[in-house]
Amino acid sequence: QVQLVESGGGLVQAGGSLRLSCAASGRTFSRYAVGWFRQAPGKERELVAAISWRGDSASYADSVKGRFTISRDNARNTVYLQMNSLKPEDTAVYYCAADLYGPGSPSPQKYDSWGQGTQVTVSS
16 A cells, blocks of 8 residues: 645635545555545545556546646656645545556545545635
């Protein structure tokens, strides 16, 4: 397993941008697919974006396509989530998770390492 730490959350007005970072410990981070999930109060945890361990494929929830971009920098052991044109409905706690040699699954059960989460609040 790897240890994951998210950062970059905060309060932003609608239409603004944030970049979340997911920093990982360990030398084998490049072997992990990484997913960004979010959970709003009273709602289930949902996949926002995921990137395969090779970095050659990425997937997005329909609600964020065209606004969010996931990327990885294996030299820095970090995965980023660039969030543009934020909406109030994007408000949630955002978590990153890692899946060894994974394709970037939308299922939270496929991931065995999780960060502690970072709060994103978008005001209208």
